[in-house]
Amino acid sequence: MSLNKLFETQAGLDNHIVKEKGLEGQDLLPQKILALQVELGECANEWRGFKFWKVNPEPRTKALRFPTMSEEDKEYYNPLLEEYVDCLHFILSIGLDLELEDRHNSLIYEIEEEPENLTLMFAEVMSHTCDLFWSCYHDDDYEAQEYSYKATFSNFLKLGELLGFTEEQIEQAYLDKNKINHERQLNGY
Numbered sequence: 001m002s003l004n005k006l007f008e009t010q011a012g013l014d015n016h017i018v019k020e021k022g023l024e025g026q027d028l029l030p031q032k033i034l035a036l037q038v039e040l041g042e043c044a045n046e047w048r049g050f051k052f053w054k055v056n057p058e059p060r061t062k063a064l065r066f067p068t069m070s071e072e073d074k075e076y077y078n079p080l081l082e083e084y085v086d087c088l089h090f091i092l093s094i095g096l097d098l099e100l101e102d103r104h105n106s107l108i109y110e111i112e113e114e115p116e117n118l119t120l121m122f123a124e125v126m127s128h129t130c131d132l133f134w135s136c137y138h139d140d141d142y143e144a145q146e147y148s149y150k151a152t153f154s155n156f157l158k159l160g161e162l163l164g165f166t167e168e169q170i171e172q173a174y175l176d177k178n179k180i181n182h183e184r185q186l187n188g189y
């Protein structure tokens with residue numbers, strides 16, 4: 001996965017959004033960290049595996065993009081993968097705001113001890129996003145911010161692997177959703 005290319009693509013979208021919404025010069029980091037936590041929740045909700053109260057909580061990996069009457073107009077997408085790449089958008093966007101994009105060669109580390117199951121993996125990523133928020137808004141500690149960011153990103157990529165996604169699938173789904181996000185801005189989203 002080329003992080004360099006992903007950061008560049010993300011910067012294009014972020015700049016588009018800031019310009020379109022007139023947000024130049026504003027600190028959007030707290031909104032982006034909260035947005036990442038919300039998207040992680042949405043991703044877990046599509047995975048469904050933590051829903052022990054249901055009979056068969058299978059991941060939602062195929063759904064219709066738009067309601068349509070005719071068979072040939074039907075467009076399917078993978079809701080789990082789409083929520084996963086929504087998270088990736090915000091992770092990249094946060095990295096740009098923290099000016100960590102130039103360190104793309106050292107941002108990701110190998111997760112040696114992987115959690116026992118996907119519930120713990122989701123919780124692990126979520127917990128690093130809480131540390132990230134804390135280091136940005138309470139400690140104001142740049143080293144801790146960088147550490148929490150790397151931990152969030154590295155564990156998030158491990159989560160993608162455990163969900164069964166290949167790097168190619170993730171990159172392609174990211175680029176597809178990025179394009180949709182640009183179109184949404186042009187169409188007054």
Ligand SMILES: O=c1ccn([C@H]2C[C@H](O)[C@@H](COP(=O)(O)O)O2)c(=O)[nH]1
Binds near residue numbers: 177
């Ligand atoms: O500064 C921003 C704000 C939003 N998004 C993207 C991330 C998600 O893919 C999408 C938000 O999706 P909704 O929650 O609106 O569906 O917008 C960015 O990339 N950068």
